[in-house]
Amino acid sequence: MEKKISDKVINRLTLYHCILDDYINNNIEFIASKQISSLLNIDDSQVRKDISILNNSGKCRVGYIVKELKKSIEMTLGFSKTKNAFIVGAGNLGMALAKYDNFTSYGLNIVALFDNDTKKIGNTVNNKLILDINKLPNLSRKTGVDIAILTVPRNYAQSTADFLVKAEIKYIWNFTPAVLSVPKDVQVWNENLMGNFLQFTYKI
Amino acid sequence: MEKKISDKVINRLTLYHCILDDYINNNIEFIASKQISSLLNIDDSQVRKDISILNNSGKCRVGYIVKELKKSIEMTLGFSKTKNAFIVGAGNLGMALAKYDNFTSYGLNIVALFDNDTKKIGNTVNNKLILDINKLPNLSRKTGVDIAILTVPRNYAQSTADFLVKAEIKYIWNFTPAVLSVPKDVQVWNENLMGNFLQFTYKI
Numbered sequence: 001m002e003k004k005i006s007d008k009v010i011n012r013l014t015l016y017h018c019i020l021d022d023y024i025n026n027n028i029e030f031i032a033s034k035q036i037s038s039l040l041n042i043d044d045s046q047v048r049k050d051i052s053i054l055n056n057s058g059k060c061r062v063g064y065i066v067k068e069l070k071k072s073i074e075m076t077l078g079f080s081k082t083k084n085a086f087i088v089g090a091g092n093l094g095m096a097l098a099k100y101d102n103f104t105s106y107g108l109n110i111v112a113l114f115d116n117d118t119k120k121i122g123n124t125v126n127n128k129l130i131l132d133i134n135k136l137p138n139l140s141r142k143t144g145v146d147i148a149i150l151t152v153p154r155n156y157a158q159s160t161a162d163f164l165v166k167a168e169i170k171y172i173w174n175f176t177p178a179v180l181s182v183p184k185d186v187q188v189w190n191e192n193l194m195g196n197f198l199q200f201t202y203k204i
Numbered sequence: 205m206e207k208k209i210s211d212k213v214i215n216r217l218t219l220y221h222c223i224l225d226d227y228i229n230n231n232i233e234f235i236a237s238k239q240i241s242s243l244l245n246i247d248d249s250q251v252r253k254d255i256s257i258l259n260n261s262g263k264c265r266v267g268y269i270v271k272e273l274k275k276s277i278e279m280t281l282g283f284s285k286t287k288n289a290f291i292v293g294a295g296n297l298g299m300a301l302a303k304y305d306n307f308t309s310y311g312l313n314i315v316a317l318f319d320n321d322t323k324k325i326g327n328t329v330n331n332k333l334i335l336d337i338n339k340l341p342n343l344s345r346k347t348g349v350d351i352a353i354l355t356v357p358r359n360y361a362q363s364t365a366d367f368l369v370k371a372e373i374k375y376i377w378n379f380t381p382a383v384l385s386v387p388k389d390v391q392v393w394n395e396n397l398m399g400n401f402l403q404f405t406y407k408i
Contacts, residue, residue, distance in 0.1 A: 005406075007403045010399060010402050010403050011396055011399035012399075013399075014396055015383055018381060022382070039383050077406055078402075083405055083408060091300065092297070092300035095296040096295065096296035096297035100397070101358075102358070102381040102397075103401075106398045106402065108405075147405070151300075154306070171404070171405065173404065178222060178226070180243075188245075189400070191400060192215055192218055192219060193304070194218050194306060194312075195215035195218035197307075198218060198310065199215065200393035201375065202209075202282050
C-alpha cells in the first residue's frame with residue numbers, strides 16, 4: 001500500500017464492497033457512483049473520491065465494472081492476506097461472531113473458540129471447535145495465531161486479557177464493555193458499541 | 205447541548221465513562237488524565253482537551269473527581285434521556301445484545317425482541333420477551349418505539365428493513381453485513397464490523 005488510508009475511508013470502502021457483493025449476486029455488471037451514494041445516503045463526490053484512491057481500471061461510460069471495482073477494493077484493503085484469530089468466550093456474542101460468514105470473505109479466519117465451561121468445550125459452531133481456554137497458549141504458539149476476539153463477560157475481561165498477554169497474543173479485538181490494561185506491545189481495538197450507538201442517537 | 209460533538213470525541217468519552225465506572229466499583233475517588241490516556245494508549249493532551257468540552261467542575265489538585273466527571277459525561281452525552289428500542293432477530297447476536305447490561309446505564313432500553321421462529325416466541329432473555337415479528341407494527345405504534353436493532357441473517361436483512369419501514373420505524377441500527385435501501389426519512393447506522401476490523405488489522 002502506497003499511502004495510509006484513513007479509518008473513515010476504510011469503513012466506506014467495506015460498505016461499497018458489500019453493495020458490490022449484492023450486485024454480483026444479482027448478476028448486475030455495472031454500477032454508477034450515484035447508486036452507491038444514494039444507498040449510503042452520502043455525497044456522490046465522496047464516493048468518486050474514495051474510488052479514485054484505488055488502483056481501479058474498471059471505469060466505463062455507464063459507471064464502474066462491478067467485478068473489477070470489487071477486486072480493486074480487496075487488493076487495496078488486503079483481504080487476500082488471511083488473518084487467523086481466536087474467539088475467546090463462547091457465549092452468545094462469541095457464537096454470533098463465529099457464525100458471521102462474512103468474515104471469511106474479508107480475510108478473517110476464525111481458527112477456534114475458547115471457553116472454560118465444560119458443557120461447551122468439545123462442541124462445534126459453524127465447523128469451529130470450542131476448546132478449553134487452558135489450551136490457548138500452546139495452540140497460539142504452535143499456530144502463530146496472535147489475534148484474539150474477546151467476548152467474555154465484563155467481569156472476566158481484564159483477567160482474560162492478562163491471560164492472553166501471557167500467551168503472547170498481540171492484538172485484542174475487545175467486544176467487552178471494559179477498558180483493558182495491557183503492555184505497550186499489545187494492541188487493543190475497542191468495539192465500543194455504546195459509543196457507536198450514541199454517535200447515532202445523541203441528537204434524537 | 206451547545207455545540208456539535210464529533211463522533212471521535214463521543215467515542216472516547218464513552219470509553220472514559222467505562223474507566224470511571226471501574227474506578228467507582230473499586231472505590232477510587234480521583235483520577236488523573238494520565239491514567240486515562242495510558243489505559244487507552246492516547247495522548248494525555250487529547251484527554252484533557254476532551255474533558256474541557258464538558259461542563260465539569262470536579263477538577264482538583266490530584267486530578268478529577270471520579271463521580272463528578274462521570275456525571276458530566278452523562279449530562280453531555282444525554283444518557284439520562286432513555287431511548288427505547290426493539291431487537292429484531294433473536295439469534296445469537298440479538299440474544300447477546302439483549303444481555304448487554306451496559307446498554308441500560310447508557311440510556312438504551314430494550315423493550316422486546318422479535319423473531320418469526322415459533323420455537324423462540326414467548327421465551328424471555330434477560331427479562332425481555334421474544335415476540336412474534338408480526339406484532340411489531342402494532343406495538344411500535346402503541347409504545348412510540350421507533351428504533352430497531354437489526355440482527356437477522358443477511359438474506360433477510362432487506363425484506364425485514366422494508367417491513368420495519370412500513371411499521372414506521374425511523375432509526376435502524378444495522379448489525380447485518382448488508383447495505384439497506386430505505387426511504388430518506390429513515391436513518392440507518394451500519395455497525396460495520398468488518399470495516400472496524402480492517403481499520404485495526406490492515407497494517408498487520
